Each structure stands twice: as C-alpha cells, then as structure tokens.
Amino acid sequence: MEFVDETTVTVRSGSGGNGTVAFRRERNVPLGGPTGGDGGDGGSVLFVADRNADTLLPLARTQRYAAQSGEPGKGNNRHGASAEDVVVRVPVGTVFHEQGRVVADLDVDGATWTAVQGGRGGKGNASFATSVNRSPREFTYGGDGAEKKLRLELKLIADVGLLGLPNAGKSTLLSRLSAAKPKIADYPFTTLQPQLGIVSDGYGHELVMADIPGIIEGAADGAGMGLRFLRHVERCHFLLHVVELQPLDGSDPAENYRIINQELAAHSPRLAAKPQLVAANKIDLTRSDEALERFRAAVDAPVQPISAAVGTGLKDLVKAMFALREEERSRPRDPEPTYDDEPDTGVAGAAEPAMGERPAADDGFDPNAVAPEDMF
Numbered sequence: 001m002e003f004v005d006e007t008t009v010t011v012r013s014g015s016g017g018n019g020t021v022a023f024r025r026e027r028n029v030p031l032g033g034p035t036g037g038d039g040g041d042g043g044s045v046l047f048v049a050d051r052n053a054d055t056l057l058p059l060a061r062t063q064r065y066a067a068q069s070g071e072p073g074k075g076n077n078r079h080g081a082s083a084e085d086v087v088v089r090v091p092v093g094t095v096f097h098e099q100g101r102v103v104a105d106l107d108v109d110g111a112t113w114t115a116v117q118g119g120r121g122g123k124g125n126a127s128f129a130t131s132v133n134r135s136p137r138e139f140t141y142g143g144d145g146a147e148k149k150l151r152l153e154l155k156l157i158a159d160v161g162l163l164g165l166p167n168a169g170k171s172t173l174l175s176r177l178s179a180a181k182p183k184i185a186d187y188p189f190t191t192l193q194p195q196l197g198i199v200s201d202g203y204g205h206e207l208v209m210a211d212i213p214g215i216i217e218g219a220a221d222g223a224g225m226g227l228r229f230l231r232h233v234e235r236c237h238f239l240l241h242v243v244e245l246q247p248l249d250g251s252d253p254a255e256n257y258r259i260i261n262q263e264l265a266a267h268s269p270r271l272a273a274k275p276q277l278v279a280a281n282k283i284d285l286t287r288s289d290e291a292l293e294r295f296r297a298a299v300d301a302p303v304q305p306i307s308a309a310v311g312t313g314l315k316d317l318v319k320a321m322f323a324l325r326e327e328e329r330s331r332p333r334d335p336e337p338t339y340d341d342e343p344d345t346g347v348a349g350a351a352e353p354a355m356g357e358r359p360a361a362d363d364g365f366d367p368n369a370v371a372p373e374d375m376f
C-alpha cells in the first residue's frame with residue numbers, strides 16, 4: 001500500500017430537520033390539540049484513531065465526507081429520524097489543521113474527535129403547548145450543518161527515531177533488531193518512506209523504532225528528499241543516530257554526524273535538542289578501532305560500536321536503548337503545544353432560530369403545506 005502522510009479533506013455535517021405544525025382532528029374529538037413532531041438531528045462527521053491504519057491514502061482518495069440531514073417532523077407526534085454519523089478512521093498520530101492552526105491531535109488508539117457537529121432538529125408545535133396556549137402554531141427550523149476544510153498530517157508514534165546519512169546502515173539495523181523488512185541495497189535512498197519496527201529486549205519489554213529516509217547536507221533547503229519525513233521522529237523519546245565509521249567516500253564520520261545535527265536544527269530546535277544515542281556502524285571493517293577512537297573523541301554523545309551486518313554489539317545497543325528510554329520516561333516531558341478550542345461561531349446547531357422565523361437560505365420547508373384537515 002502506498003504511504004501517504006499528508007492530505008486535505010472537506011467535511012460537511014447534516015442539517016437538522018424542521019419541526020412541523022399539525023393538529024389532531026378526529027371524529028368526535030373537537031379539541032384534539034397540537035401534534036406536530038420535532039425534526040431529527042443531522043449527522044456529524046467524526047474521526048477515530050485506529051492502530052490498524054498506517055496511511056492517509058484512503059482519505060487522499062476520498063477527500064469529501066458529508067453526513068445526511070435529519071428528517072423533518074410529521075403530524076400525529078411523529079419525530080423525524082436523525083441521520084447517522086459519518087465515522088472516518090485515521091492512523092494513530094494524525095494531526096488536524098484548520099486555517100493554519102492545530103485543532104486536534106489523535107495520538108492514542110481509539111481517540112475520537114468530532115470535526116463538524118450535525119445540526120439539531122427543530123421543534124414541532126406540540127413542544128410549545130401550554131395550559132394557556134393550547135393551539136400553538138409555533139415551530140422552529142432545524143440547525144444548519146457546518147463545513148470545514150482540514151489538512152491532515154500523520155506523525156508516527158515511536159519510542160526511538162533512526163537518523164543518518166544514506167547508506168549508513170539504518171535499514172539493515174532495523175531489520176536485525178525487529179521483524180521489519182525494509183528495502184536494503186548498496187545505493188542511496190533505498191528507504192523511500194518511514195518504516196516501523198518492534199524491538200524486544202528478550203524479557204517481555206518492547207519499544208517502537210522508526211526509520212526515515214536518509215538525510216543529506218542541504219536537506220533543509222530541499223536537497224535529496226528534504227526534511228518532510230522528520231515529522232515522524234518528532235514524538236520520539238530519543239534519537240538513534242547511525243554513523244558509518246569508515247565511509248567509502250572517504251568523508252569524515254564526525255563531520256557527517258555534525259551535518260545531520262545541523263539539518264535537524266534547521267528543521268526544528270526542539271527536535272535537535274532531543275537526546276541522542278550514536279551507533280558507530282560497520283566496525284567489522286579493518287582499522288575500525290582507530291577510527292572508533294577518533295570518532296568518540298570528536299562527538300559529544302554516547303557512542304555504541306556495532307556492525308549491523310554481522311550483528312556485533314547489537315545486544316549492548318538494545319540494552320542502551322531501553323535504559324535511555326526509561327531515563328527519558330522518568331523525566332518531566334516538555335508540554336505539548338496547546339490547541340485553541342473550537343470557535344463558537346459557525347458551529348452547527350449552536351442556537352435555534354426564532355420560532356417561525358425562516359432562515360436566510362430557503363430549505364424548502366413550508367409550514368403552510370400542512371394539510372388543512374390537520375391545521376384546523
């Protein structure tokens with residue numbers, strides 16, 4: 001399945017059904033009284049986070065979701081039927097933007113957000129009957145539906161994010177530590193979309209690792225695949241920075257390490273400040289001990305020497321990852337960005353129109369269309 005992590009959708013809720021005016025008229029019942037029923041509520045559009053969904057592709061294909069309107073009330077105290085809600089399932093970690101601001105973040109499986117509320121059904125004249133007003137002809141129109149245009153952005157939920165230059169060995173490492181099957185080849189950018197893997201410590205504990213396409217120098221300016229996939233490691237507790245200890249192109253591994261961190265800072269200072277564990281990869285090559293000593297002296301982060309291809313040092317790396325995750329979990333987390341509440345204006349069904357007052361837009365309801373035998 002194609003991986004899509006950003007799309008735009010339009011959602012529309014249904015209007016409420018209008019109340020009706022009707023009176024009971026039966027033989028030998030001269031004072032039957034009002035029997036106009038209430039209108040049904042319009043359907044809402046809800047989004048639900050589903051851990052079994054992993055892409056926004058279905059929403060990119062169906063970019064409009066509209067709920068039905070409620071039915072109008074009927075005579076003989078019959079209420080109109082309410083419309084069903086439209087429920088749209090999205091991956092866990094989906095963020096919703098409206099007019100440039102975040103309005104919802106479904107980061108827990110089963111979390112639900114009502115994007116547009118259906119309009120409330122109008123009241124029939126039976127609802128206005130009192131001891132002094134026994135023949136009311138008042139009714140209310142149903143509340144209007146609402147429409148919004150939303151931008152959806154998927155941010156994967158993971159404990160640790162894999163970073164590194166292309167061909168640093170990230171995909172190989174993910175395949176050795178988990179059951180994930182990323183594409184592995186001896187050319188750059190074999191990883192074209194984020195990959196998730198579950199890493200176990202052998203004692204029943206697990207963490208989620210996210211691998212994203214490799215970053216190159218100038219990515220912040222659009223070089224290579226840019227930085228569009230970095231959103232998928234923004235929620236991680238820490239970053240695992242994979243560095244090729246002896247690059248085939250003769251570059252300096254310490255300089256490569258700094259290049260990635262510079263690109264992180266250009267994307268987000270908050271992301272660049274996350275704790276890092278450095279995996280010095282490919283120590284199975286000759287003269288790796290000397291290269292490792294020089295690299296450790298040049299960087300300011302914990303370094304774990306490994307060979308993802310051979311498997312050397314992977315147990316120690318997993319142990320260090322779990323220890324760092326527990327350490328980060330015990331620390332007070334930076335507060336997540338606060339999101340504005342839904343505006344009061346334009347919310348469907350927020351207020352009922354005045355009794356008998358027709359809305360600006362003609363909805364086709366005519367109280368005079370009630371059968372004469374029901375009116376008098």
